[in-house]
């Protein structure tokens with residue numbers, strides 16, 4: 318694409334990233350519908366679109382568009398209205414810098430690992446805004462829980478990524494994936510587990526969905542949202558799964574390394590990411606929600622020490638087998 | 640983490656993974672009709688001809704959702720100097736399925752097997768008032784009532800088979816014995832008799848009576864026997880206007896004049912049932928020269 322005019326290339330890349338951003342979360346969402354249903358002995362959606370309900374999420378989207386957009390009377394209007402976008406956009410940015418292969422990447426940034434981690438952390442601001450602006454005690458509680466969760470789990474996550482970056486000697490996702498070798502699967506295993514758990518917690522996915530806990534605080538920070546704004550929050554959750562799964566695939570599963578990686582590299586990354594997404598869904602179906610104190614305990618008593626240990630292990634590995 | 644937590648988590652994952660590979664339990668109802676047990680309680684069907692308006696069902700219904708209207712009719716005596724008899728005629732029979740709780744008490748309690756369970760269940764309505772099924776609608780459900788289950792091997796013969804094996808009623812007092820036997824057999828057996836003779840829609844049970852040897856069920860014979868009813872008609876008070884006359888006519892003519900009988904609605908419209916009623920009357924008057932279907936004697940014994 319280098320022979321195109323710069324602005325054409327920018328537009329093309331932006332459109333491609335936007336398309337991926339709109340399509341991939343829907344695929345994950347539909348997979349969740351189906352996998353979760355079959356794991357529970359059900360069929361899941363069967364009608365929308367004709368073949369096994371493939372268009373269910375499209376139908377849901379149409380439904381959300383038709384719904385009334387309500388802003389509570391006592392809400393902080395601008396903050397309330399802005400929150401869904403603040404929650405959504407960071408994942409769009411993150412998706413743009415995650416490489417599917419050395420060539421298939423929205424924007425090739427140098428320290429992309431740092432950028433992705435930083436940007437993902439911004440998403441939580443949207444939840445905090447939503448919870449604060451809703452003028453609803455459940456929303457506020459949910460937002461506080463989400464904030465506390467982010468503070469606890471960001472640390473082990475950063476440490477786990479730091480470990481891989483240390484092993485690869487680079488902060489660029491492309492370089493990390495290129496430096497990856499199969500035996501890293503074992504070497505970086507603790508870090509991978511820490512990263513996966515912390516990613517689940519950041520996404521507020523079960524079993525870490527305390528901020529949403531519908532049996533206690535209705536729907537957490539999103540309680541007051543309706544229509545399209547609510548749909549954006551849901552989209553942000555699934556876009557988050559996509560981003561985290563792809564990130565996991567690039568950091569810990571070697572990204573595009575596989576047969577014919579010259580031509581099919583991007584496909585390998587997507588497939589690996591999809592597998593991780595299925596695992597994320599599987600964990601949701603299998604495990605009950607953790608209590609707030611258990612959740613904090615897990616982060617500080619188990620994940621942070623594990624991540625530090627991994628860091629030490631990586632350091633030893635880097636020094637001993639250069 | 641506490642001991643046993645990790646195995647628990649792993650077992651949770653294994654359980655969901657296992658269900659993923661197994662067949663789902665979803666009933667795809669509108670696309671695939673469900674396999675219902677044979678005696679499912681779907682809707683209540685009414686055999687109008689069997690109903691004597693005794694009101695037992697309406698009284699026992701916990702929801703009071705059975706509505707019955709009937710009036711009495713006087714039948715003139717068949718013999719000179721005989722006693723005129725009264726008979727109930729069913730005007731309205733309705734079940735409100737918006738109230739019914741499908742307890743089945745009405746069906747259990749009906750002494751004449753006029754009510755039956757049908758497994759049909761797709762009669763939802765947009766307007767709740769349409770769930771009130773009048774007797775024509777209840778009668779239409781009879782077509783969907785499954786045949787009764789076969790008798791257990793080695794059980795006693797059904798009443799009509801026993802009766803058919805006996806000599807005809809005219810010879811000696813055997814008929815009375817047969818009637819008594821039918822009566823004492825218990826409520827269970829005559830159930831079948833009624834169902835098979837009265838409803839043309841129900842396929843006969845495997846143990847149904849052989850048709851060659853016994854008297855033909857109810858159709859033609861009682862119609863000819865009903866002729867005596869016209870004789871004393873002149874000197875009795877006429878309660879039945881047109882229909883009684885039609886009942887007395889030969890079968891062929893009677894089918895021609897049937898619409899008239901329906902309009903006056905004095906007798907139930909169905910041909911076979913009409914004939915059966917006539918047979919009942921004759922039986923009630925104890926005319927020992929007549930050969931009657933066992934069914935009627937049974938009913939007499941129970942009435």
Ligand code: SF4
Pocket residue numbers: 699700701702703704705734738739740741742743744745746
């Ligand atoms: S089954 Fe329905 S109609 Fe019959 S007794 Fe029970 S409630 Fe009444």
Ligand code: SF4
Pocket residue numbers: 689690691692693694695696697707748749750751752753754
């Ligand atoms: S109990 Fe049977 S015979 Fe009596 S009124 Fe009800 S349906 Fe008719």
